[in-house]
Amino acid sequence: xxxxxxxxxxxxxxxxxxxxxxxxxxxxxxxxxxxxxxxxxxxxxxxxxxxxxxxxxxxxxxxxxxxxxxxxxxxxxxxxxxxxxxxxxxxxxxxxxxxxxxxxxxxxxxxxxxxxxxxxxxxxxxxxxxxxxxxxxxxxxxxxxxxxxxxxxxxxxxxxxxxxxxxxxxxxxxxxxxxxxxxxxxxxxxxxxxxxxxxxxxxxxxx
Amino acid sequence: xxxxxxxxxxxxxxxxxxxxxxxxxxxxxxxxxxxxxxxxxxxxxxxxxxxxxxxxxxxxxxxxxxxxxxxxxxxxxxxxxxxxxxxxxxxxxxxxxxxxxxxxxxxxxxxxxxxxxxxxxxxxxxxxxxxxxxxxxxxxxxxxxxxxxxxxxxxxxxxxxxxxxxxxxxxxxxxxxxxxxxxxxxxxxxxxxxxxxxxxxxxxxxx
Numbered sequence: 369x370x371x372x373x374x375x376x377x378x379x380x381x382x383x384x385x386x387x388x389x390x391x392x393x394x395x396x397x398x399x400x401x402x403x404x405x406x407x408x409x410x411x412x413x414x415x416x417x418x419x420x421x422x423x424x425x426x427x428x429x430x431x432x433x434x435x436x437x438x439x440x441x442x443x444x445x446x447x448x449x450x451x452x453x454x455x456x457x458x459x460x461x462x463x464x465x466x467x468x469x470x471x472x473x474x475x476x477x478x479x480x481x482x483x484x485x486x487x488x489x490x491x492x493x494x495x496x497x498x499x500x501x502x503x504x505x506x507x508x509x510x511x512x513x514x515x516x517x518x519x520x521x522x523x524x525x526x527x528x529x530x531x532x533x534x535x536x537x538x539x540x541x542x543x544x545x546x547x548x549x550x551x552x553x554x555x556x557x558x559x560x561x562x563x564x565x566x567x568x569x570x571x572x573x574x575x
Numbered sequence: 576x577x578x579x580x581x582x583x584x585x586x587x588x589x590x591x592x593x594x595x596x597x598x599x600x601x602x603x604x605x606x607x608x609x610x611x612x613x614x615x616x617x618x619x620x621x622x623x624x625x626x627x628x629x630x631x632x633x634x635x636x637x638x639x640x641x642x643x644x645x646x647x648x649x650x651x652x653x654x655x656x657x658x659x660x661x662x663x664x665x666x667x668x669x670x671x672x673x674x675x676x677x678x679x680x681x682x683x684x685x686x687x688x689x690x691x692x693x694x695x696x697x698x699x700x701x702x703x704x705x706x707x708x709x710x711x712x713x714x715x716x717x718x719x720x721x722x723x724x725x726x727x728x729x730x731x732x733x734x735x736x737x738x739x740x741x742x743x744x745x746x747x748x749x750x751x752x753x754x755x756x757x758x759x760x761x762x763x764x765x766x767x768x769x770x771x772x773x774x775x776x777x778x779x780x781x782x
Contacts, residue, residue: 489764532762545762552759555739555752557696 381490588697
């Protein structure tokens with residue numbers, strides 16, 4: 369079987385669902401790569417251009433938007449952030465999977481740009497558990513916790529646009545299930561199955 | 576999350592691909608059940624009605640065909656064999672997966688009767704390896720081996736109708752991948768996602 373293209377895996381889910389941890393563990397597999405985003409925000413101390421982000425001017429970012437170079441982009445606190453398409457495509461062509469940790473709006477943009485992307489939604493065990501986790505962080509006051517819960521519910525309402533969901537009760541189980549999803553997606557019969565059949569026919573006629 | 580329905584998993588592949596072994600190992604998982612077929616052939620010594628098969632008369636079998644009671648049925652050496660639909664549906668409703676080890680023609684009948692069935696095709700590493708395995712059995716003469724290889728190629732040509740494929744190079748890897756496929760299919764966002772969303776909304780308004 370010739371080298372298969374990698375899979376583009378989008379992981380989304382409300383803040384507090386452990387999505388970042390799931391992504392970090394998936395990235396320990398050497399077949400899984402992350403993608404470096406482009407941003408207009410200034411580098412913080414220790415951040416390196418091309419490692420944490422590609423740091424660019426607003427003009428350059430906007431040129432990239434117009435050229436259709438992003439799989440998705442968004443504005444966060446006046447700064448622009450985006451996922452450059454060419455980096456992702458290069459890695460997929462080399463047979464690596466690319467794991468994108470992005471919000472639901474970004475996930476939907478990616479699906480539109482690359483319909484073959486696999487979208488995984490991470491759910492907290494329940495909203496009350498999510499509340500507990502957000503309160504447990506101790507970094508958000510009661511009002512902010514309520515705001516985040518409302519945002520979570522709005523994100524969850526878009527779950528129908530996603531391909532898979534997993535409930536993060538246990539981080540190891542969640543990661544194992546995400547790995548199973550990636551493995552299964554790599555075992556899908558491709559729309560164009562001609563290559564598989566041709567290989568068998570060639571071998572058969574060569575006997 | 577309320578109890579999910581099980582998945583109907585069809586496993587097909589040419590004779591000699593190790594499909595039977597894969598199914599046997601999957602059936603060691605207690606969430607996976609097999610299905611007892613109905614047949615018109617006579618019971619062999621030690622076979623029990625309802626365990627190996629449901630042994631019925633040709634008339635009874637044909638009544639079942641007419642009533643649409645089979646997911647698939649076929650004639651093999653003058654005997655009829657079929658998979659009763661009600662048994663499969665009962666197990667799925669109880670949340671168990673049902674593993675069907677059937678040929679490609681049967682798999683396509685099942686897909687037509689239950690489009691939600693998940694079809695997995697097992698490929699040998701290559702046709703030359705398949706030839707080696709068939710010859711290694713020592714039970715088939717050269718002519719029969721050629722016939723089986725021709726049949727294998729004809730089955731493989733229908734792989735495009737299947738959802739997943741796996742190459743059985745190593746039985747443990749093949750079984751692990753089949754398990755991943757079942758896990759991933761159970762993590763698919765259902766077409767009707769309302770139940771997931773409603774659960775979160777109820778919980779949110781109850782707070």
